[in-house]
Amino acid sequence: MSQVGRPKGKFTQHRRLDHLRELMLRHPKGITLYEMAEALGVTVRTMRRYMKEIEREFDLEGAPTRGGGPMLWRIRSSELPRKVELRRTQAYAFLAARRLFEPMAGSSLYDEINMATEKLLALSRRPGRGPNAGRADARLEERFLYLPFAPKNYSERTEELDDLFQAVADLRPLWVKYRSSGKTKEERITIHPYAMVLHRDSIYCVGYHVQRGEIRTFVLDRMRDSEVSVTEHFELPPGFNIDEYFQGELGVFKSDVEHRVVVDFDAPAAEYVKMRRVHQSQKLQPLPGGGVRLTMIVGNLLPVTSWVLEWGGRARVVEPPELVQAVERELTEALAKYRSN
Template sequence: MDIKPRLHFRQLERFTWIHAEIQSGRFPNTCSIAEKFEISRKTAQETIAFMRDRFNLPLAYSGRQRGFYYTEPVHSLPWLTLTEGEVAAILIAERLAQAYAGGLSSDIANVLVKVVQSFTDRVSVDLTHLLNAQSVEPLPTSSINHEHFKALLQAIAQHKRIYMNYFTQSSGETKARKLDPLHLHSARAEWYVIGFDHLRNKVLDFHLGRIREITVLDETFEPPTGFDIERYLARGFGMIRGDGQLYDVVVQFDAYQARWIRQQSKVHKTALYEDLPDGGLRVTMQVGALEGVKQWVMQYGAHVQVVAPPALRDLVRREAEALLAHYSDAAKEAT
């Protein structure tokens, strides 16, 4: 899946190196290019041809110097000059990284600064204007440890088991856990590590902000047989996984609320939207976590109705009754 991006970056690296060599007064040739990047001379020649023919660079070969040079001045490579819109996009990305990238926010910000500095020879963009023209109001999120994030990335890439002290919200206790980390996942601006937990003997989600200590062990592991991250994520709702059973969920929004629901991205990977004659909207999906769906439905109050399954209707009804009782009691106390 990631072969093409890797090849693309290798090509960019070759283009950039050849350009830098020529600008420095050296004369790179197919031998030096092949040796530098451990490629064949044929591939090196194809790289030169691509730069000359596709990017219209004034490349020529000097028999005396036994290498390539520019026949006229070249200030920058064609893709190394950013437009104002591109710089604006990078600034937005930097602010989003600061807001939501968790343990990698500072690394991403530093990379984006280098991109602007390296890819734009002459910047005629008013950065102050661009900065003042945009803002990001982040959702409330939990802070996570930068080193924990990097350790998990390493462990996942190398299939290394980890040992961690983890605080469990429901019990209020911190316990030692041995985990085979499989995937890092961000949901609603919070970061989780999904992994096989040796204490519970199954795949679970762990919030990065609740990890107190972490150690990457020398032990390696193999992912559980048949584990598929896409199926795992799709069976739940948000970060609530449920009991493993899948439910056919049907909810209907009235015409008022439907206008907002339509403009949002789909609430679940399996969600299907159907316009109703009265302007309302029917949403059907297959999920395995009714508690998560209940929380989503409740935020829309009387503008949404659960059609199916009956178990979800009961969950919403009990929650509504408890809410009504709470406010009824408060009203009695006030009088």
């Protein structure tokens, strides 16, 4: 006899709810409460609680069985997902970004994305039609793709990743142990997560820090022992715009203080600078000798320091003075390490 209750291993309530959705979608004619409980390995009492969660998402209906047997529960036909028609070119466009999600492998979120990816792969590999149709074995999905910048491994953060996504999607409070930058100790905090952002292949959360009473940016890498509220919800602030917290290539940061940044690039670097939009406020001005001056207004200078250092001797900070000092300090410390050898 199978044991009911909380299954062993990393099988959270979020994953069980995902399993329940799939189970009900696979049984459009209905399934009993007892069959669902058996499939998920939980008690009937727990199953009733999960049904209430599913009713937040779908309109359920009960159908009596013959002979007075248990009620069959199903998703109302009008609520069942509709098919989405895609052409092969459209499928290739989505497939090109599939590696962006590979660091999430092991999470329920990745499993859902991977299921969609497999369906898109099947569509893209079908033989084409007409005189201009592509070959079925051309494997374009392997030759038209996005390569991650420096992908992280979130295999040890799958629970936190699933909880974060659920909290963002359902507007639910999230409790986590979090270690802030520069600190060695964790603290138990409550977050109202407004948005989940993938930037340079790292996962960030922009949300309201309840204890501190302010909107902050959190890094998934520093989250641990997360838990999503099953009874509470929060309201998304009117006018919330994630772009206000996004500094283009310079990361997900926001500051009440604005800095005017001016950086000069030499001629060899100018071509690459002109090809990229680092920040939405950037302006370019030609310099004698073929160089270019970049001017932009940013909030947090920390990511700007790292960005300037990536250019090595091709870039020189003109202003602000604190950015000049920060770059000089980093270069001096780096040079000292080489001279010490």
